Amino acid sequence: MIFRNVFISIIIAAAMIISAFLIHEARPKVELSQPGPEYIRAIGKCATCHLQETSAIVHQFSMSKHASKNITCYDCHRAQNNQEEIDHKGFTIAKSLTALNCSQCHTTEYSQFLRSRHGAPAWAAVTGDEDFTEKQIDYAEKYHPGSVKRDANKLAIAEGPGVMEKGCMSCHSVGKPNTDGSIGNCTSCHARHSTSIALARQPETCGQCHMGPDHSQLEIYNESKHGVLYLLQKPWLNLNADPTTLSTKDMSVPTCATCHMSGLEGMNVTHNVTERLSWWLFAPISNKRPNYNLGQETMKNTCLKCHAKTHVEKFYKEAEDVVIATNNKVQYALDIVNLLRKEGLLTPEPFDEPIEFIAFDLWHYFGRTAKHGAFMGGADFVQWHGNYELLLKTTEIEELAETLRERANTEK
Numbered sequence: 001m002i003f004r005n006v007f008i009s010i011i012i013a014a015a016m017i018i019s020a021f022l023i024h025e026a027r028p029k030v031e032l033s034q035p036g037p038e039y040i041r042a043i044g045k046c047a048t049c050h051l052q053e054t055s056a057i058v059h060q061f062s063m064s065k066h067a068s069k070n071i072t073c074y075d076c077h078r079a080q081n082n083q084e085e086i087d088h089k090g091f092t093i094a095k096s097l098t099a100l101n102c103s104q105c106h107t108t109e110y111s112q113f114l115r116s117r118h119g120a121p122a123w124a125a126v127t128g129d130e131d132f133t134e135k136q137i138d139y140a141e142k143y144h145p146g147s148v149k150r151d152a153n154k155l156a157i158a159e160g161p162g163v164m165e166k167g168c169m170s171c172h173s174v175g176k177p178n179t180d181g182s183i184g185n186c187t188s189c190h191a192r193h194s195t196s197i198a199l200a201r202q203p204e205t206c207g208q209c210h211m212g213p214d215h216s217q218l219e220i221y222n223e224s225k226h227g228v229l230y231l232l233q234k235p236w237l238n239l240n241a242d243p244t245t246l247s248t249k250d251m252s253v254p255t256c257a258t259c260h261m262s263g264l265e266g267m268n269v270t271h272n273v274t275e276r277l278s279w280w281l282f283a284p285i286s287n288k289r290p291n292y293n294l295g296q297e298t299m300k301n302t303c304l305k306c307h308a309k310t311h312v313e314k315f316y317k318e319a320e321d322v323v324i325a326t327n328n329k330v331q332y333a334l335d336i337v338n339l340l341r342k343e344g345l346l347t348p349e350p351f352d353e354p355i356e357f358i359a360f361d362l363w364h365y366f367g368r369t370a371k372h373g374a375f376m377g378g379a380d381f382v383q384w385h386g387n388y389e390l391l392l393k394t395t396e397i398e399e400l401a402e403t404l405r406e407r408a409n410t411e412k
């Protein structure tokens, strides 16, 4: 009897040592090097109390991969270098969290993200370079010349600070500089506690920002064959598949992430959404990007995991034809406006005369939409929301130009 109890105790003790060891091993390297007494005290405490206080957060967290890998609340919530701290129920936690907290364990994703236009360029597109350090500017300019060293956006200034905050910046904050020296946040695609990749692979997640007449990517996708197939087959796709082994069996239909980020069938997963692009489609007149060949080849390789080469080449040829045709129409219209300005018939200021708004809509809504539609399978956007509108707006610009010249002549 006594022997049996001793035996059981030994077994249990051994099991506890082994499991403690396993849990310890599963912990990320950062923690192994600096466990700290506060860290150990925090294990379980945050979740237990928060199950009473903010239960949904704990439920969201428990669904995450983090929970299954023994990452704790405190791993994310403790302050990193340069982060403001607050006292909280006997613990010291960071006042707010940024990409810095995630990057302590995910350096690869963070550095890819920094090289993309989701990093500093996204914020600078609205406010210019004033919020960045010299070092941050130099870094971003190396990858995207002219994207951060620029003035604040004239339209944003005209609309005023309140609107800028709730409007422009809600989307462009994906690359906001933080007071701790880091840039951006990771939660615009992953959410804070579920940190889900399924969420990030959903088109609607990208569509929170990538929608509307100036960048109708979500609407275009929804119109495309890919989009309608996704709608039907979503229940049979494996949206939670491990990114490092993602196959076409998991995702036989592409979403935004599949084409722009995923490591489909052995490709590299990337958080640099710029990597697979070959044209500056968002520009008034689209030119080839410096890494045109490489960018296009990488995207085509993605298509080729699911399609035949002839199919993909034909698609690209037709899309590039739309880019050229659209460029020509936009250039013609912008030349009219530029000439008026040169002749002194318009003020040098943008956004203070009706013709400037029409010209802006022309390239910013309809020109862009046509080009994006051509590359992502949106026929209606190439044509009715795109090139048709380009013709219509051009006639309006021509007529307004004529009126301005007539008015100037009679005033002479």
Ligand code: HEC
Pocket: 042, 045, 046, 047, 049, 050, 053, 054, 073, 074, 077, 088, 089, 091, 093
């Ligand atoms: C004894 C209970 C208790 C413990 C332990 C506790 N919290 Fe809280 N926490 C709260 C309460 C209560 C709030 C406020 C909730 C509200 O405003 O409704 C809160 C708020 C927060 C907030 C929001 C703070 C803000 O001002 O925006 C964070 C973040 C947070 N807790 C994280 C943690 C972390 C991480 C731990 C473990 C290190 C922890 N909490 C431990 C009870 C607790």
Ligand code: HEC
Pocket: 046, 047, 050, 054, 057, 058, 061, 066, 071, 072, 073, 074, 075, 076, 077, 095, 096, 097, 098, 187, 192, 193, 195
């Ligand atoms: C993967 C990192 C991560 C983990 C793990 C994590 N959090 Fe958070 N949490 C965040 C982020 C990011 C925010 C947003 C903070 C901000 O905006 O400053 C946040 C915000 C919060 C808030 C305030 C937000 C609100 O909606 O009221 C509370 C409370 C909170 N966390 C509690 C917890 C608790 C409790 C746990 C463990 C069960 C936990 N967190 C685990 C990343 C994490």
Ligand code: HEC
Pocket: 028, 065, 066, 069, 071, 075, 076, 101, 102, 103, 104, 105, 106, 186, 187, 190, 192, 195, 196, 197, 242, 243
């Ligand atoms: C203390 C380290 C640590 C921190 C801090 C941390 N993570 Fe993680 N994260 C991990 C580990 C470990 C995994 C699991 C990796 C694996 O199994 O391949 C993981 C996995 C993930 C995954 C993949 C999930 C999946 O379903 O495959 C995402 C997305 C992620 N983390 C995002 C974040 C974000 C966003 C933050 C900050 C808000 C963050 N992480 C903070 C350690 C961390």
Ligand code: HEC
Pocket: 121, 122, 125, 126, 147, 153, 155, 156, 159, 164, 167, 168, 169, 170, 171, 172, 208, 209, 210, 211, 212, 214, 215, 281, 282
């Ligand atoms: C609904 C989200 C959203 C809002 C609101 C928004 N943007 Fe954007 N913006 C985007 C997205 C997404 C792109 C990328 C478009 C593309 O590449 O096709 C973009 C692109 C841009 C670009 C071109 C890229 C560059 O770096 O030059 C500029 C400039 C810009 N936005 C400025 C603004 C300004 C100024 C405002 C407010 C007046 C604003 N945006 C409001 C989402 C938004």
Ligand code: HEC
Pocket: 099, 102, 103, 106, 109, 110, 113, 118, 174, 185, 186, 187, 188, 189, 190, 197, 200, 201, 242, 243, 244, 246, 257, 258, 261, 262, 263, 269, 271
């Ligand atoms: C533009 C949206 C977006 C942003 C912003 C974003 N992610 Fe992701 N992330 C994704 C997508 C989509 C995937 C899944 C890729 C795939 O399909 O395999 C992913 C996957 C991951 C993974 C799993 C990678 C792997 O190889 O297992 C980690 C970890 C991760 N993200 C961390 C981060 C961190 C840290 C940040 C902030 C620096 C961040 N993400 C910002 C969209 C995003």
Ligand code: HEC
Pocket: 116, 117, 118, 121, 122, 123, 125, 170, 171, 172, 173, 174, 188, 189, 200, 201, 205, 206, 207, 208, 209, 210, 256, 257, 260, 261, 273, 274, 277
């Ligand atoms: C929080 C808003 C937001 C979300 C969510 C978001 N983006 Fe973006 N994205 C932007 C903004 C803003 C830009 C424009 C940055 C610039 O050029 O100034 C952009 C630009 C891009 C670009 C063009 C990059 C370049 O070099 O021109 C691609 C591609 C892109 N995003 C893909 C995605 C994908 C895929 C997702 C979802 C997995 C996603 N985005 C989610 C805001 C967002």
Ligand code: HEC
Pocket: 203, 206, 207, 210, 215, 217, 218, 219, 221, 226, 254, 255, 256, 257, 259, 260, 276, 277, 278, 279, 280, 281, 282, 283, 295, 296, 299, 372, 375, 376
């Ligand atoms: C079938 C693959 C595919 C899917 C799905 C897809 N895209 Fe694209 N996307 C492309 C291609 C191809 C281009 C043009 C690439 C180039 O420049 O060579 C592009 C261009 C873009 C750009 C334009 C960048 C610029 O220069 O203005 C953005 C932003 C973007 N996609 C976002 C999205 C979003 C958001 C979704 C989902 C709603 C999405 N994409 C779905 C293939 C795809």
Ligand code: HEC
Pocket: 225, 226, 229, 248, 251, 252, 253, 254, 258, 259, 299, 300, 302, 303, 304, 305, 306, 307, 312, 315, 316, 377
């Ligand atoms: C993950 C797989 C996958 C990827 C990646 C992918 N597609 Fe598709 N695509 C499909 C499937 C599935 C269909 C529907 C095929 C069918 O009807 O059998 C489709 C349909 C299409 C169609 C419509 C064909 C028609 O006439 O109905 C075009 C065009 C197309 N894809 C182009 C592309 C291009 C260009 C790329 C890369 C930028 C791409 N696809 C990337 C899976 C993919």
